[in-house]
Amino acid sequence: MNVRRLIPTTALAGATALGLVTLSACSGASSAGGDKADGRLDVVTSFYPMQYLAEEIGGDHVEVTTLTKPGVEPHDLELKPRQVSELRQADYVLYLKGVQPAVDEAIAQSGVEHTVDAATLTELENHGTEVGHDHGHEGEEHEGEEHGAGADPHVWLDPVKYAEVAEGVGDSLAKADPAHAADYRKNTRMLVGKLKALDAKFTDGLKNSTTRTFITTHSAFGYLAERYGLDQHGIAGLDPESEPSPARIKELQSVAKQEKVSTIFFETLASDRTAKTLAKDTGLRTDVLDPLEGITDRSEGDDYLSVMESNLAALQKALGAK
Template identity: 90%
Template sequence: MNVRRLISTTALAGATALGLVTLSACSGTSSAGGGKGGGTLDVVVSFYPMQYLAEEIGGDHVEVTTLTKPGVEPHDLELKPRQASELRQADYVLYLKGVQPAVDEAIAQSGVEHTVDAATLTTMESHGTEVGHDHGHEGEEHEGGEHEGQGGEEHDAGAGADPHVWLDPVKYAEVAQGVGDSLAKADPAHAADYRKNTGTLVGKLKALDAKFADGLRNGTTKTFITTHSAFGYLAERYGLDQHGIAGIDPESEPSPARIKELQSVARQEKVSTVFFETLASDRTARTLAKDTGLRTDVLDPLEGITDRSRGDDYLSVMESNLAALQKALGAK
C-alpha cells in the first residue's frame, strides 16, 4: 500500500465517525418505492464508470452522487466527513471493489441495505503489466448478484484481480444487467423502466463491441504500450497484446530493467506509439517514447471525465480510444 492510501485509510475512521455524529443533522434525497419517502432514489456511486451505469439505467428515477469528483485520480481518493455522511444516507450504493480501498472500507461500514459491488456481476481476472490474446484467462469466476447490506453474501474479487472490467464492453454489459436487476429490486415501483433502460444501454454496448471487433481486426501489429496497465480485459477481448509501463496501480514506478524490456518490445513488435492517460503523469511515457523514437497519444482508462477527455461520456471516449488504437496499430 502506498503512503497516500495509508493516509486515506487512516483518515477514513475519523471521517466515518464524524459522519455518524452529523447524520441526524443532514437530510438525504428521499426515494420512491421502498426508500426514505417520496421522490427519487438516492444513489451514491464510487467513481465514473459506476456513475454512468447508474445514470443511464436509473434515468429520472435516481439522483446520483459520486464520491470521486471530476479530475480526481480515483485510486487515491480520500473521503471527507461530508462524503461519509452522504454514503450512510444513501438508498442504494454502487461501487467496484478493488479500485479504491478507502471507499471499500467506508461502504463496508455504511450499513446501507442496497449495496452492490460491480465485481460480483461479471468474471474477474488477474492481469499484470503484460496481457494479450495468447494469455490464458486467469482469476476467479463470480456469480452475479447483489450484496445486500450487512446480512448479504459478499463475493470477493480476490487478491490481485484486475478491476478494470468497464474497458471491455462485453463485461461492462454484464455489469449493466446486474445493476438493472438490483435497481429494480431496490425500487420495485419503477422496475419496468429500469429494465427498459438496461436493455437500451446493453444494446449500445453490444454495438460498441462490434465496432471494436471490426475496427481492430486487421493491423500491422497487435502490440501496444501504455502507462497504466488498465487495458488487460480489452486486450484479451480483441486479440491484442498490452505492455504496461506501470502495473495495475498507475503510480507504480517501472524499474530500469522494465524500461529496457519495453524498448526491446517496441523494436521487435513494430510498436509506433506509447500511450498515456489524462488523470496520471505522462512523464515516463514521454521519456520512453523519446528514447525509442515513438509517438505518444492518449488511451483513456475512463476513470473520470474532465474537460481534457476526448468525449463527454463513456461511449464517446471509448470510440476515441478505438480511433487511437487503430492509428497506433495500423488497423483499418
C-alpha cells in the first residue's frame, strides 16, 4: 500500500507556488530539511516498522519518507546515490540498527543531528532458529551471536517492546521539534494505548491451544514467541534467505510430528519454496505469518495493527486456539 503525501512544488525549480505534486511516502523522495515552506519536519525512516511509528506519532507535523520501497526485502536493500544525498538533508532519521547494513553505514556517515536507532529504545535479545517459552531459550546465546551486533532486531513483532520503542520515538521527536512536543506526546500515548490493546488480544487469543509450537521460514518471531509462551522453530535463521541444512529439515520433520504442528508458515517478501517443500514432505498445510517488514498488495491488512491481527488469527488457527 502506498501512503500518499502532498509536497509543495516550491521545492521544485520552475514550478508555481500553488501547484502540488503527489509523491509516494515510500519512494525515497524528500525535500531538503529545514527549507520546507510548510514547516513540517522532514523525517526519513529505514523501513516500514519505523515509518509506521514516525507517521503515527508525528501526525501532521512531519513528512515521512522511507528508504525501503514496498515489496523490497529490507535485509537486501542497497541505497541509490540519490537516497544517500536526501538522507543527509533530513531533519530527523529513524532506523533500526542490525536490519539493513547499507542503511546503517549511510546513516553513520550522514551527519544528521537528530538520528535515532530504535534498537537503543528497548532491550534486544539473542534468538536463533528455536526460540520460545517451552524450550527455555530465553536469553540463550547461539553460536556466532553476541549481544549487540548479533542480537535479534525484530522487536516490532512484540507489541510490548514496540510500545517501548514508540515512547522513545515520541520523546526524541519532541526534542527535535519542541514547538509541537505536546502533540507528539499525545500521539505517542494514543499509539501506546493501541499497542497495549493489541497485546491483550494476543494474550487472550493464544492462552488456550492444542499446541504451543509453530514452524516458520524466517526466525523473526522470537520476541512474540517469548511474550506469549509459544515455541518458534525457524527453517532459516534471522536471515530469511539462508538455506537450511538437510539435518535441520529432518529435525523439523520430527518436531512437527512430536508437537502436533499443523502448519508451516512463510512470509510475503521472501521465497516460499522451502516452506512448501517441507509442508509437502510432512503432509502439513502452509499459511502466511507476516514479519511486517513491508506492506504490499499481498499483505493481510493495510497497516501494522491490521496485519498483526491477521497474524494472530493465523496463529490461532494453526495452534488450535480455543
